[in-house]
Amino acid sequence: MPLLQVxxxxxxxxxxxxxxxxxxxxxxxEILGLIGPNGAGKTTVFNLITGIYRPDRGRIEFNGRxxxxxxxxxIARLGIARTFQTLRLFPTMTVLENVMSGQHCRTKxxxxxxxxxxxxxxxEEEKTVAVADRCLDxxxxxxxxxxxxxxxxxxxxxLLEIAxxxxxxxxxxxxxxxxxxxxxxxxxELRMLIEQIRQSGVTILxxxxxxxxxxxxxxxVIVLENGSVICAGTPAAVQSDQxxxxxxxxxxxx
Amino acid sequence: MQEFLQQLVxxxxxxxxxxxxxxxxxxxxxxxxxxNFAHGELFMLxxxxxxxxxxxxxxxxxxxxxxxxxxxxxxxxxxxVAVIGVLLDRVAYKPLRRSPRLTAVVSALGASIFLQNAVxxxxxxxxxxxxxxxxxxYWMVGGVKITLMRVIIFLVAVCFMVGLYxxxxxxxxxxxxxxxxxxHDTSRLMGIDVDKxxxxxxxxxxxxxxxxxxxxxxxxxxxxxxxxxxxxIRAFTAAIMGGIGNIPGAMIGGLxxxxxxxxxxxxxxxxxxxxxxxxxxxFILIWRxxxxxxxxxxxxx
Numbered sequence: 001m002p003l004l005q006v007x008x009x010x011x012x013x014x015x016x017x018x019x020x021x022x023x024x025x026x027x028x029x030e031i032l033g034l035i036g037p038n039g040a041g042k043t044t045v046f047n048l049i050t051g052i053y054r055p056d057r058g059r060i061e062f063n064g065r066x067x068x069x070x071x072x073x074x075i076a077r078l079g080i081a082r083t084f085q086t087l088r089l090f091p092t093m094t095v096l097e098n099v100m101s102g103q104h105c106r107t108k109x110x111x112x113x114x115x116x117x118x119x120x121x122x123x124e125e126e127k128t129v130a131v132a133d134r135c136l137d138x139x140x141x142x143x144x145x146x147x148x149x150x151x152x153x154x155x156x157x158x159l160l161e162i163a164x165x166x167x168x169x170x171x172x173x174x175x176x177x178x179x180x181x182x183x184x185x186x187x188x189e190l191r192m193l194i195e196q197i198r199q200s201g202v203t204i205l206x207x208x209x210x211x212x213x214x215x216x217x218x219x220x221v222i223v224l225e226n227g228s229v230i231c232a233g234t235p236a237a238v239q240s241d242q243x244x245x246x247x248x249x250x251x252x253x254x
Numbered sequence: 255m256q257e258f259l260q261q262l263v264x265x266x267x268x269x270x271x272x273x274x275x276x277x278x279x280x281x282x283x284x285x286x287x288x289x290n291f292a293h294g295e296l297f298m299l300x301x302x303x304x305x306x307x308x309x310x311x312x313x314x315x316x317x318x319x320x321x322x323x324x325x326x327x328x329x330x331x332x333x334x335v336a337v338i339g340v341l342l343d344r345v346a347y348k349p350l351r352r353s354p355r356l357t358a359v360v361s362a363l364g365a366s367i368f369l370q371n372a373v374x375x376x377x378x379x380x381x382x383x384x385x386x387x388x389x390x391x392y393w394m395v396g397g398v399k400i401t402l403m404r405v406i407i408f409l410v411a412v413c414f415m416v417g418l419y420x421x422x423x424x425x426x427x428x429x430x431x432x433x434x435x436x437x438h439d440t441s442r443l444m445g446i447d448v449d450k451x452x453x454x455x456x457x458x459x460x461x462x463x464x465x466x467x468x469x470x471x472x473x474x475x476x477x478x479x480x481x482x483x484x485x486x487i488r489a490f491t492a493a494i495m496g497g498i499g500n501i502p503g504a505m506i507g508g509l510x511x512x513x514x515x516x517x518x519x520x521x522x523x524x525x526x527x528x529x530x531x532x533x534x535x536x537f538i539l540i541w542r543x544x545x546x547x548x549x550x551x552x553x554x555x
Contacts (some may be wrong), residue, residue: 050443076445088440090433100426101433104446129428168445
């Protein structure tokens with residue numbers, strides 16, 4: 001059974017069809033790249049999977065279960081986490097608290113237990129901090145764990161978003177342009193980090209404009225244009241596909 | 255000096271009440287960016303429910319052991335008002351979650367008028383008198399008269415405030431509350447059930463307000479259907495003073511307002527006490543438009 005199966009996904013906004021009949025499947029443990037020119041509908045696909053938008057048509061199956069119509073927090077609990085193209089951290093919370101917030105869905109803290117500091121509650125909080133620290137360690141942000149998130153440089157804020165998403169213990173991690181705004185060195189580190197996350201057993205769906213990153217880490221690549229899949233295959237196959245070249249560079253007039 | 259200390263003690267009592275009520279305004283604002291104008295009425299309901307229980311014959315037996323009786327009374331009243339708080343959100347605010355903010359504010363004003371009138375119809379428009387619970391128990395400390403009721407009000411308020419502060423700042427649940435107040439959508443993607451957090455806010459805020467209303471009833475021994483407005487506007491002022499949306503700000507704003515008010519009444523003129531309080535509010539807002547603790551939005555819920 002594939003981890004994620006998307007079938008005939010369609011979403012229109014007013015008269016504009018943002019996503020039209022998109023279908024693809026993801027196997028456990030793979031890294032799938034989703035590319036396409038601006039406005040091709042990539043982020044809309046992400047928003048549909050994570051439950052922010054509801055599709056007009058189509059099915060999204062996660063672990064064999066239809067998740068269309070579930071609320072975002074329920075989908076997060078099922079094991080899908082994401083990062084944002086534009087950073088959406090909790091700016092005035094500390095780095096550690098940001099990551100801890102990601103684990104909210106894995107704990108069952110009640111008000112009374114929280115206040116009375118029951119043993120079970122304390123143990124749970126300790127575990128939460130431990131998991132958060134492990135996630136921070138993975139993205140090498142341990143030394144700034146008590147800084148406010150807004151005080152981190154841009155590149156590190158991106159890493160923090162990834163750590164926060166990982167703290168939800170996802171089976172599927174969706175990264176929306178994680179390399180945007182990163183310099184050469186940082187994006188190289190990012191590639192290593194993505195590979196490392198995959199090693200730990202997380203399946204990754206990646207939108208990225210940086211071709212070095214997306215072609216370097218993806219097992220397969222899907223190309224969207226005007227809301228439709230125009231090509232899917234290995235990075236090498238996609239790069240030499242005529243339609244993809246046209247989509248990106250424009251058609252040659254003869 | 256003695257006079258000053260006495261005023262300070264009085265001010266702290268008043269201020270604790272304002273602070274408890276201000277917390278309700280500030281928490282709802284923090285998470286929904288909505289001024290819950292019906293919050294004063296929830297405070298008032300605390301007084302009326304308290305009186306109802308106190309005069310119910312079945313309950314008076316419990317008061318033979320005053321401490322246990324009071325504890326049960328507080329829990330009952332707080333729970334009842336919390337239920338009404340959640341209902342208020344369900345009926346008046348939740349259907350308007352996606353509409354412009356002004357719509358919800360108008361709905362809040364409507365809810366406020368509705369609750370006031372409902373209480374007036376049921377209990378009448380006159381003042382109702384509370385039974386005397388704590389008799390006239392007091393201590394003289396260095397010439398300052400400290401009544402038991404003042405001590406209870408202050409201690410209860412401090413316990414609630416410390417508890418709330420620890421809950422919000424030190425626990426996982428509190429982190430989720432703070433996260434939800436910063437960004438609903440992102441919080442949802444982190445698996446935080448924002449609707450549940452909003453419900454929790456509408457449990458905690460009204461419960462604290464109800465406790466304050468009950469304490470006002472027990473202390474001043476008279477309540478009226480319109481008291482939600484008079485206390486509400488001051489508590490709201492306190493929340494603004496401390497920086498609305500900021501929990502420690504509401505606590506400090508409340509205590510400060512209570513002290514300013516009693517000192518103003520004691521040293522300048524009792525008739526001028528509101529003018530003095532609001533003038534100080536205006537100065538604080540000119541000097542710091544975000545309120546005293548408003549610069550860091552970190553602590554808002």
